[in-house]
Amino acid sequence: MFARLTVSVCLLSVGAIAASSKRAFEGSNDIVVYLHHRMELPSIVSGAMWQETLSLMHLSGYHVRQLEAPHAVVAAFLVVVELEGPCDPEIRLELSTATRSLASTVIEHGRILPFIHVNCSLLQRFLASALGSKPDRQFVFGRALGRLLAHELYHVAGQTTSHDSTGVTEPAVWAQELISDQFPFGKAALEKLRAPAPYANQDSGSGFESGSR
Numbered sequence: 001m002f003a004r005l006t007v008s009v010c011l012l013s014v015g016a017i018a019a020s021s022k023r024a025f026e027g028s029n030d031i032v033v034y035l036h037h038r039m040e041l042p043s044i045v046s047g048a049m050w051q052e053t054l055s056l057m058h059l060s061g062y063h064v065r066q067l068e069a070p071h072a073v074v075a076a077f078l079v080v081v082e083l084e085g086p087c088d089p090e091i092r093l094e095l096s097t098a099t100r101s102l103a104s105t106v107i108e109h110g111r112i113l114p115f116i117h118v119n120c121s122l123l124q125r126f127l128a129s130a131l132g133s134k135p136d137r138q139f140v141f142g143r144a145l146g147r148l149l150a151h152e153l154y155h156v157a158g159q160t161t162s163h164d165s166t167g168v169t170e171p172a173v174w175a176q177e178l179i180s181d182q183f184p185f186g187k188a189a190l191e192k193l194r195a196p197a198p199y200a201n202q203d204s205g206s207g208f209e210s211g212s213r
Contacts, residue, residue: 028077031057031153034067037083045087045142052146056168057153060185060193064153079114079156081149085121089131089141093121102126103152112159116152123148130175144178154185157193164189 033053041049050066057064067078085093103118127144131137147168154169155161163171167186170177177183185193 029062030077031062031064031157032067032078033064033149033153034078034080035083036080037087039086041083042088042090042138042142044138045145048139048142049087049146049149052143053149053153056147056150056185057157060154060157060190062153062157062193077114079116079153081116081118081152084117084119085124087120087123087141087145089124089127089137091124093124103148105152105155107161112156112161114156116149116156118145118148118152120145127175127179130179140179147178147183150185154189154193158189160192162192 054064101119102122103116105116106113123141123145127141131140134140151168163169164186165188167189168183169185169189173183
C-alpha cells in the first residue's frame, strides 16, 4: 500500500448567504502579503518561500510583494497570512494525528476572505519522509511552503473553491510532487486566475490532509 498525502485547502464557511462576488482585487493584480509569525523564519526557508510564491503568482498575472509593517500598505489588495508552528524542517515536534489541515481560509457571505492560516508543524510531518536527510532541506521546505501559499492565494484571488486536475492546485498530491523541481499551476487554474470570477462557491473544498490508498 502506498501512502498518499493529500493536499487541500480547508475553506471554513462562516456565512450562510451566497452572494455574487467580484474578483477580490476589484481590477487590480497587485497583492500585498502581510506575514504574521511568532518565530523568525530561517532566511533560507523565507527566501525559497517568497521566490516560489512570487514566481507562481507572476505566471498567473499577479504581482505579489511582502508587507513589512501592517500600517504601511497604501493602494493594493492586502492578504494576511498566519504561520503556525516552527517553519523549519530542522525542528522536530510531536503532532497530534487529529490535526489534518495544512492550510485554511474562510468564506463569509459567499466571499473567500483574504485571511490565510498555514500549519507549518503539520507541513513538517507531511514532508518528513520525502525530505529525508537532503542537504538543502530548508530550501526545499521553503519552496514547498511557497507552493502551499500560492495554492491559497489562488482561492482568494480567483474567489473559487475548485481545484485543478494537475499542478499546484490539485486537491491531492504526493509529497514528492510538492518538493519536486517544478510544480506549476495547471492550465485550468491559470485560466481562472486570468479571468473574472463571477461567483464564490460556498461549498467546502478538501484541505491538505493525510490519507492512504
